[in-house]
Amino acid sequence: xSTSRRESSxxxxxxxxxxxxxxxxxxVAVDLVIFTIIDAQLRVLLVKRQEHPFKxxxxxxxGFVRVGESAKDQGEDLDTAARRELKEETGLDxxxxxxxxxxxxxxxxxxxxxxxxxxxxxxxxRPDLAPFVKAGGDASHADWLPxxxxxxxxxxxxxxEVIEVGLSRVRGKLEYSGIAFDLVPMTFTIxxxxxxxxxxxxxxxxxxxxxxxxxxxLDDGLIEQAPGKRITASKPxxxxxxKRR
Amino acid sequence: xSTSRRESSxxxxxxxxxxxxxxxxxxVAVDLVIFTIIDAQLRVLLVKRQEHPFKxxxxxxxGFVRVGESAKDQGEDLDTAARRELKEETGLDxxxxxxxxxxxxxxxxxxxxxxxxxxxxxxxxRPDLAPFVKAGGDASHADWLPxxxxxxxxxxxxxxEVIEVGLSRVRGKLEYSGIAFDLVPMTFTIxxxxxxxxxxxxxxxxxxxxxxxxxxxLDDGLIEQAPGKRITASKPxxxxxxKRR
DNA sequence: TAAATAGTGTCTATGAGACATTATGTA
DNA sequence: TACATAATGTCTCATAGACACTATTTA
Numbered sequence: 001x002s003t004s005r006r007e008s009s010x011x012x013x014x015x016x017x018x019x020x021x022x023x024x025x026x027x028v029a030v031d032l033v034i035f036t037i038i039d040a041q042l043r044v045l046l047v048k049r050q051e052h053p054f055k056x057x058x059x060x061x062x063g064f065v066r067v068g069e070s071a072k073d074q075g076e077d078l079d080t081a082a083r084r085e086l087k088e089e090t091g092l093d094x095x096x097x098x099x100x101x102x103x104x105x106x107x108x109x110x111x112x113x114x115x116x117x118x119x120x121x122x123x124x125x126r127p128d129l130a131p132f133v134k135a136g137g138d139a140s141h142a143d144w145l146p147x148x149x150x151x152x153x154x155x156x157x158x159x160x161e162v163i164e165v166g167l168s169r170v171r172g173k174l175e176y177s178g179i180a181f182d183l184v185p186m187t188f189t190i191x192x193x194x195x196x197x198x199x200x201x202x203x204x205x206x207x208x209x210x211x212x213x214x215x216x217x218l219d220d221g222l223i224e225q226a227p228g229k230r231i232t233a234s235k236p237x238x239x240x241x242x243k244r245r
Numbered sequence: 246x247s248t249s250r251r252e253s254s255x256x257x258x259x260x261x262x263x264x265x266x267x268x269x270x271x272x273v274a275v276d277l278v279i280f281t282i283i284d285a286q287l288r289v290l291l292v293k294r295q296e297h298p299f300k301x302x303x304x305x306x307x308g309f310v311r312v313g314e315s316a317k318d319q320g321e322d323l324d325t326a327a328r329r330e331l332k333e334e335t336g337l338d339x340x341x342x343x344x345x346x347x348x349x350x351x352x353x354x355x356x357x358x359x360x361x362x363x364x365x366x367x368x369x370x371r372p373d374l375a376p377f378v379k380a381g382g383d384a385s386h387a388d389w390l391p392x393x394x395x396x397x398x399x400x401x402x403x404x405x406e407v408i409e410v411g412l413s414r415v416r417g418k419l420e421y422s423g424i425a426f427d428l429v430p431m432t433f434t435i436x437x438x439x440x441x442x443x444x445x446x447x448x449x450x451x452x453x454x455x456x457x458x459x460x461x462x463l464d465d466g467l468i469e470q471a472p473g474k475r476i477t478a479s480k481p482x483x484x485x486x487x488k489r490r
Numbered sequence: 491t492a493a494a495t496a497g498t499g500t501c502t503a504t505g506a507g508a509c510a511t512t513a514t515g516t517a
Numbered sequence: 518t519a520c521a522t523a524a525t526g527t528c529t530c531a532t533a534g535a536c537a538c539t540a541t542t543t544a
Contacts, residue, residue: 023309023311023312024312024313024314024320025270025271025272025273025312026270026271026273026310026312026320027270028270028271028273028351028362064268065271065351065362066268067268067269067270067271067360068269068353068360069269071357071358071359074353074354074359074360075269075271075353075360076353077351077352077353078349078350078351078352078362079351101348101349103346104323104346104349104364105323106273106310106322106323106324106364107322107323107324108313108319108320108321108322109319112316113316114316114319115312115313115319115320117273117310117323117362117364119349119351119362189496190496190497191495191496206533206534206535206536207495207496207497208497208498208499208534208535208536208537209532209533209534209535211496211497211498212532212533213532213533216532231542231543232494232495232496232542232543233493233494233495233542233543233544234493234494234495234496234541234542234543234544235494235495235496235497235540235541235542235543236496236541236542236543237495237496237497238496238497434523435523435524436522436523451506451507451508451509452522452523452524453507453508453509453510453524453525453526453527454505454506454507454508456523456524456525457505457506458505458506461505474515476515476516477515477516477521477522477523478515478516478517478520478521478522479514479515479516479517479520479521479522479523480513480514480515480516480521480522480523480524481514481515481516481523482522482523482524483523483524
């Protein structure tokens with residue numbers, strides 16, 4: 001270590017500058033893991049690749065971060081790039097969709113063409129908005145695929161791993177954050193919210209115990225009752241909505 | 246959205262290629278938030294910048310990711326870059342230090358010279374290893390600074406924010422992961438481990454309640470007793486060590 | 491009236507927080 | 518013996534899981 005230390009004061013500073021200007025740089029992309037629930041299944045939005053490599057295989061939507069030429073104009077923020085891609089790929093207003101940085105994938109060789117470092121984001125689309133996503137034609141090359149059917153599919157790049165990281169993040173945050181409200185319409189019943197938990201966590205939730213948790217959130221003022229009742233095949237359910245935001 | 250959809254099939258694929266090859270790329274760096282505990286204070290390793298911008302101010306250790314020229318040789322993995330920097334900056338064996346990706350900071354303008362996207366990692370150095378870090382001379386420009394004194398300091402770039410993200414991550418993981426064992430020597434007593442919690446979370450931990458938690462970990466086989474006793478000013482304490490790994 | 495599902499209540503186990511008490515070493 | 522601190526025990530409260538039960542609507 002004394003060697004690496006000794007070279008740091010002068011030489012390293014020089015190298016730092018040198019590298020930054022003249023050494024090869026990676027391309028930086030954002031990839032989006034966009035979840036929704038359709039037909040009681042947790043699904044991810046995937047696009048079919050039209051070009052090599054991985055032509056014909058499913059891949060995450062995404063694109064390159066816009067980088068400016070000069071020090072003055074450096075381009076767009078990472079978060080901005082993610083929201084822009086979301087808008088471009090789904091047509092949805094990024095303000096109405098939960099989006100959050102997930103993890104950065106930067107293994108050498110993950111893209112066979114060149115060095116690409118991908119900053120992955122995950123997003124949650126309310127199921128009532130999901131149908132609009134493919135509305136604008138060009139339907140064939142994008143689809144909501146159930147997450148439990150991905151392993152059969154052989155995805156492009158390392159995108160299966162990216163989705164799995166996203167999935168475990170969503171599952172983890174479901175327990176302690178208000179993330180579940182982003183997977184349910186603006187108004188919802190207790191059983192509806194419970195189904196979200198069941199589907200995402202892939203296990204049955206006890207109605208009674210879930211109701212207790214729900215009532216605590218109600219007491220905490222996180223949720224409030226909404227007008228009307230949800231008509232079901234039997235007893236209608238009380239309708240609620242998320243407060244805040 | 247129909248517009249963005251319509252242009253995607255042909256034009257967008259073209260743009261994707263085009264951009265990747267000819268559009269400006271950002272520099273990608275790894276920055277390290279390296280924590281340890283010295284003198285009952287949680288501290289971060291910082292280096293004093295020798296060059297502009299932010300000359301003379303404290304900054305996180307870090308450096309640029311090595312990127313290859315060709316598609317075949319794409320350079321080093323992101324994780325490899327982080328471990329390499331750790332080794333270079335501290336002289337410590339990356340195998341003996343907990344290191345983990347934290348978050349990616351990519352705001353435009355965060356480096357005034359050019360566009361730099363920084364993938365931050367955090368690391369935890371056992372306090373018995375920390376003294377070796379500055380051993381190899383060139384001592385003046387790197388130091389372990391207490392985290393509760395950083396706000397007075399005006400750090401370079403957005404590094405204060407990076408540290409704060411790191412801090413809240415460490416605090417969060419302390420509760421449910423075995424991260425505390427990476428901030429304690431190989432062998433430790435119950436009070437010693439409790440002090441780690443107190444220091445990191447910045448609140449007193451009840452000895453009795455902490456002991457309960459500790460004993461559960463003992464029952465779970467996570468910890469085992471080590472030979473000998475730790476001599477204190479009064480009653481000696483039983484010594485334990487972390488099992489696994 | 492039967493079926494279905496919304497909604498309630500209860501028992502138990504677990505873990506956290508507050509706090510009192512005992513045990514065992516050193517000076 | 519006095520002191521410091523390691524180690525134990527107890528009481529209470531909040532939450533989770535399992536499960537039995539009641540209420541209300543539709544068909």
